Amino acid sequence: xxxxxxxxxxxxxxxxxxxxxxxxxxxxxxxxxxxxxxxxxxxxxxxxxxxxxxxxxxxxxxxxxxxxxxxxxxxxxxxxxxxxxxxxxxxxxxxxxxxxxxxxxxxxxxxxxxxxxxxxxxxxxxxxxxxxxxxxxxxxxxxxxxxxxxxxxxxxxxxxxxxxxxxxxxxxxxxxxxxxxxxxxxxxxxxxxxxxxxxxxxxxxxxxxxxxxxxxxxxxxxxxxxxxxxxxxxxxxxxxxxxxxxxx
Numbered sequence: 412x413x414x415x416x417x418x419x420x421x422x423x424x425x426x427x428x429x430x431x432x433x434x435x436x437x438x439x440x441x442x443x444x445x446x447x448x449x450x451x452x453x454x455x456x457x458x459x460x461x462x463x464x465x466x467x468x469x470x471x472x473x474x475x476x477x478x479x480x481x482x483x484x485x486x487x488x489x490x491x492x493x494x495x496x497x498x499x500x501x502x503x504x505x506x507x508x509x510x511x512x513x514x515x516x517x518x519x520x521x522x523x524x525x526x527x528x529x530x531x532x533x534x535x536x537x538x539x540x541x542x543x544x545x546x547x548x549x550x551x552x553x554x555x556x557x558x559x560x561x562x563x564x565x566x567x568x569x570x571x572x573x574x575x576x577x578x579x580x581x582x583x584x585x586x587x588x589x590x591x592x593x594x595x596x597x598x599x600x601x602x603x604x605x606x607x608x609x610x611x612x613x614x615x616x617x618x619x620x621x622x623x624x625x626x627x628x629x630x631x632x633x634x635x636x637x638x639x640x641x642x643x644x645x646x647x648x649x650x651x652x653x654x655x656x657x658x659x
Contacts, residue, residue: 437477444470444487461498468494523549525605526595537586537594544574544582546596553592558585572619575599 447467454460468491475484526549531537537548540559548571556563557570564570564586574582597605605612 433477437474440470440473440477441483442470444468444472444474457501458498461494461501464494465491465498523551523595525601526597529594529596531588531592531594533588533590535588537588538571538582539585540582542582544571544577544580545599547571547575547599547602548586548597549595551593551595553594554589555592555594556587556589558587560584563589569619572616573623575602576620 444467447463447470451460451463451467454463468487471483472487472491474480475482475487528551531553537555538544547569549569550564550566552566554563570586571582574580577583602616606616607613
């Protein structure tokens, strides 16, 4: 049989087929679902990928219900709510990250529910240079200084973050109370958990560490003191020891 004869036979057979509106809708939904699956293979960002998956689920759900095809119907019905939930999660995460970045809130006050208070008397040392770092701190009230650079930390200031993430896990300064102080602490395990789970906290730490390292570079080059991102005032310009850091 020649190719022309095969083409004629196929055309004749297709001409005898009749499609109801329901069948047409079913095949249209199935075709749309397949096309969206293929399109998803070329998408690299998460939100468009999830929306394409939702569209594919809807199209195949229509096909499974009207064709009918029970396996297609069941699989699509199971995947649709999962993909909708994931879309909601990704959108919420994106909004949280954007809000945290816009706010730039470095006060650390919102961390208090996760932290444990500790009372210190005047002259008491919270930690010494070279001690192992296993806590992040926030000065709730009182006066506390970093001895090696003579810097007094303002209340509401988070400190101790750089040593917590440094390779050797060692404090670079000694923290001593000038007056009676209340210090809030957050253990390393909770810090890491919040970092991975809460985008606002992640941005908080990134901005904080970047500000402290930038401050060290400015001081090393004798530049004018920058504005403290947590106190909204110029930082003191005392010289730091070699290898020192503003985040003990």
